[in-house]
Amino acid sequence: MEGNLSLRLESIHKSYGAKVAVDDFDLAVPQGTICGLLGPNGAGKTTTIRIILDIIGADRGRVEVLGRALTPAARDRIGYLPEERGLYPKMKVAETLVFLGELKGTPRRVAAQRAIDWLERLELGAWATKKVEDLSRGMQQKVQFIGTVLHEPDLLILDEPFSGLDPLNVDILKEIVLEQKSRGATVLFSTHNMDQAERICERVVMIKDARKVLDGPLAEIKREAWLAGRRRILLEIEGGEAVLENRALVAGTEQQGKCVAAALQDGATPQALLGALVAGGAVVHRFEVSEPSLHEIFVARARE
């Protein structure tokens, strides 16, 4: 494995009565990566996260956080944004943040200073002494996000962090996530929004029916899926129709707007097709090796 592991799960198993929530789950997340935890609703993502945070205990298996067994001290190095958001409605914004910081072992004065800095940065400075309940939902979500990173955690666990936010705020928070990564933090990012995962994650892990079905660097997963599935080239060309009829190169075509999607024949390479098009005198405006989107991989895997 490359570098240090920030998070390591070994044969984690958890069941509620007859229902298996997490089945023999292994996970290794290298330090400084953003790892997507994907899966349909009810696949076991939240249970896995709760086990990592020791909110619930696994029936068996081992959790290692930041190279250590899961001790309270190790837990303090984790920042957690649960899917179900909530802050004490009657508490003031800055006090809420100081409280959340204190719960992670940050001294009061340090937490207070950082809270002010963060609120200023996210343009919530004027709200510091207002009650949480006076804030809009989006603002509350930003406050909660600050609470997650206030103690400068080494491992961030974000459960659907961007749901319910407008695009502007999504960008702001995404920027912070990337900033945390460059600070050296590792991020475990649970979502079923594949577009977001595709844009932000370097690695993805996919759970389905309590089991892991996919795990690895995103680029590798995509390449494998491309090799395994229908390999397609998106074309915008003038002429060259004869080349597309060549069954040694192209298995079939499909009109997609002004593009043509050409499925490569087994054994044919994109280079061979491009060479044949150029040799056939076609004018090539666009030639795109179309990787399957994470969404397609996800849907295909989820249906299996």
Next chain:
Amino acid sequence: MNKLIAVIRREYLARVRSKWFIVTTILAPVLMAGAMGIPIALTLQGSDRQMLISVVDESGALLDELLDTEPFAAGRLRYVPPPQLDLEQALVSLQQQVLEQHLAGFLYVPADAFEGGDIEYWARDIGPTLVRATLEPATSTAVRRVQARKLGIDPAAAEWLTREVQLAAYRVTEDGVAREAGQTTIVAHILALFIYLVVLLYGATMLRAAVAEKASKTVEIILSSVRPWQLMLGKILGVGAVGLTQIAVWVSAAALLLVYAASAQAFAGVEFMRNLPLGLDTAALFLALFLTGYFLYGGMYASVGAIASSEQEASQLQLPVTLLVIVPVLVIPIVLETPSSSTAVVLSWIPFFTPVLFIARYVLGAVAYWELPLVFTLQLLTILCVAWLGGRIYRVGLLMTGKRPTLPELLRWIRHG
């Protein structure tokens, strides 16, 4: 440790800053004073007012003697002659006057009143103060005098012969101090009710506090940082500190009032207050019992709060616990009457009843010193049991939302929690 302090501080500040705190701090003494003062004030006022009483005397012998008795002579009761009609009509007319509130009531003395016939009193309000404390003794005296005359005895001698004896009661305690009984009983009752009140008050507060995480959906974020037991303990200590603060406010206010009263002799009750059997030992025991009672019931209310997912649901679920708090208040007359009886002793040892009943027995001087370690050991053991059970329920309950658990499920939580 710092986390526990953070939880306590948050809980404490959240409560103390709320309107609820300010309102109850001011309102509770007002209500207490009202609950005790209004009946007294009404009685006093009632005794000042002159009441109009009519008498239909068929025996023809009682009326004169009756008007000679103390309440009529002193003017607290005033005689209104009945209408000069035949009996039936007179009674109907008098009833009408009572209904129209021209009369407080009337006595009907039958012709055979001295041969065992019942003398009747007709009125809208048949309050014990008027009937038992005023009319009944007056009528008895009058009857006795008439009968004495018939027997040829001097009425004064008859009264001397039939004097009602009132016992001056002295309580013998281990301190050897004899105290006036009525006062002590009142104080015992008030302190017991006060413990009941504060345990109920802060128990309910604890209930709301325990639901707060679920209601505001902060459970997960909190539990990712602190242990359930830390959260529960922090809440119980935080709310308990609120309780102590509030009691401190009340006690200082009461103390100021007493000092003022004692120095200015502002009201007649000063002597009464001075003689109260309230020593430091009683205060210490009161505080200790408040604390054990609060921890005991606070733990139970916290578990109930953890089962519920909203404040509304919690207030439905709290009923069994609240009933347990109420029971000692229902049996307190037994303890006040016979604090040394085995019933009272055993009842006051039952841990759930101890806070309310034991303080009453102590004030009444009916506690043997060896009972103190026994009772407090029982209190602590029960608190530990409640904490252990409650902790398990709390831990599982915190993450459960939606469906309320059934009893078998609850037992499973306790087993596997």
